[in-house]
Amino acid sequence: MDRLRPGGWIAGVDIGGTNLRVGMVPFEGGPPAAVVQAPTRPNGDPATVVTRIVAMIRELMAGVGGEGVIGVGIGAPGPLDRDSGVVLETPNLGWRNVPLRDMVASESGLPAVLDNDANCAAFAEWWIGAGRGADRVIGLTLGTGIGGGVVLGGEVYRGASDAAGEVGHMSVAFDGRPCACGSRGCVEAYASGPAIAARAAEGIARGAKSTLSSPVEADPSRITAEAVCEAAVAGDHYATHVLTETARILGVALANLINLFNPEVIVIGGGVAAAGESLFKPLRAEAERRAFRSATAVCRIVRADFPGTGGVIGAAGIFKRAVHGGVQAGVSASSASR
Ligand SMILES: [Zn+2]
Known part of the structure; x- marks a missing residue:
């Protein structure tokens, strides 16, 4: 080695x-x-x-x-x-x-x-990924749930009882869809992988026409967020509608984060982020419509550099920070070898 x-x-x-x-x-x-x-x-x-x-x-x-x-x-x-x-x-x-x-x-x-x-x-994204070099980075992982972390000045912001950074449970809809956390209207209840699939299946059950319909008619549980994203990229009108609506809902959550934290970078990873610009374009537009211009002007909303291994890299970085102190962003010559 x-x-x-x-x-x-x-x-x-x-x-x-x-x-x-x-x-x-x-x-x-x-x-x-x-x-x-x-x-x-x-x-x-x-x-x-x-x-x-x-x-x-x-x-x-x-x-x-x-x-x-x-x-x-x-x-x-x-x-x-x-x-x-x-x-x-x-x-x-x-x-x-x-x-x-x-x-x-x-x-x-x-x-x-x-x-x-x-x-x-x-x-990890702050240390060596898409947020390196920035003092204020917010990371979201769109997967089975929506995980989040807030890194301010090179430290994870943890709050008074280690409960900060739960961006998946920001309310985006008063009295909205029930969430696994017990609340309602959380962004996770709309934009996690299973929530996207459920919203798409519900629309089809109400009569929306889509190339997704056949698996749903056979077995609604067969529809997945990946299938919705793929159908949208292939030009399916209803799947595009579901994905755009998902992006707008995420944009609402991001506007809230931007107004609260005024970050330089918001990094989005997880399976749903693989939808690429079909997701990011409407998401950025919605965040820009809603948040203060002086804040959106300095905020990049980008895909994660390490969608699969960020958890591994960040766990190691947090060990280093906890035991040895002194983790500096962007010092890695290694970014060249990514
Ligand atoms: Zn919740």
């Missing part, structure tokens, strides 16, 4: 509801040298998952010569208690009060840090 440097490596771990990803991230910042992935389930109980993670870390350690790995950063879905390293609850894995940080540390023999997965993804 020619990229082994004096600073060594940090193992970044991203625990998703579907997949575990582990990568070796260079200490000074950069894309992972290697990433391994495994299903989180079946056998998603905490002890089994920890054993799997540690096996993945060891496999990667062998790849970098077994030396120079200084610790583990773990990104997990919240809510969690960073100070004690405990995952309080993960609805989609059914975990409760799992001392994940210490389990990984004792089984791997490496120091470990635990943080929220969406914070990790936002931190």
Whole structure:
């Protein structure tokens, strides 16, 4: 491995509801040298998952010569208690009060840090991704839910009780669609992958004509956000309507973020962001219509540089910040090797 440097490596771990990803991230910042992935389930109980993670870390350690790995950063879905390293609850894995940080540390023999997965993804984009060089970066991940993180002056903004940055649960509709969080009208209830699919299926059930109709008539659960995006890109009128409406709803949320934080960059990742300009163009237009001009004038709304590995990179970056301090944005010579 020619990229082994004096600073060594940090193992970044991203625990998703579907997949575990582990990568070796260079200490000074950069894309992972290697990433391994495994299903989180079946056998998603905490002890089994920890054993799997540690096996993945060891496999990667062998790849970098077994030396120079200084610790583990773990990104997990919240809510969690960073100070004690405990995952309080993960609805989609059914975990409760799992001392994940210490389990990984004792089984791997490496120091470990635990943080929220969406914070990790936002931190990665600030550190070496689409938000590098900016002092105020907001990251959104559009997936099964909508995760978010706010990075101000190189620090994740966490709020008074670690609950800040939940951009998916910004209300965009008074009395709107019910959300999994218990509230109504959250942007996640409209613009997450499953919410986009549900809105499209509902419109078709009400009689909208679309190339999406046939799978829906056969089985409405077969419609996916990806199918909506693909049909829109292929020119389907109704799918375009659904995607444009989704973009406008996201634009409302972004206008709120822009007026509150006046960021230089909003970085959007996750599967839905793959729709590209069909999503970003109407989204930017809606945000510009609604937010203060002096704020929109300085705000770039861009796709994430690391849609798949941001969680891994950011978890490693947060380990570095927590244990060694001094994470600086954009220092990586590595951006050239992306
Ligand atoms: Zn919500």
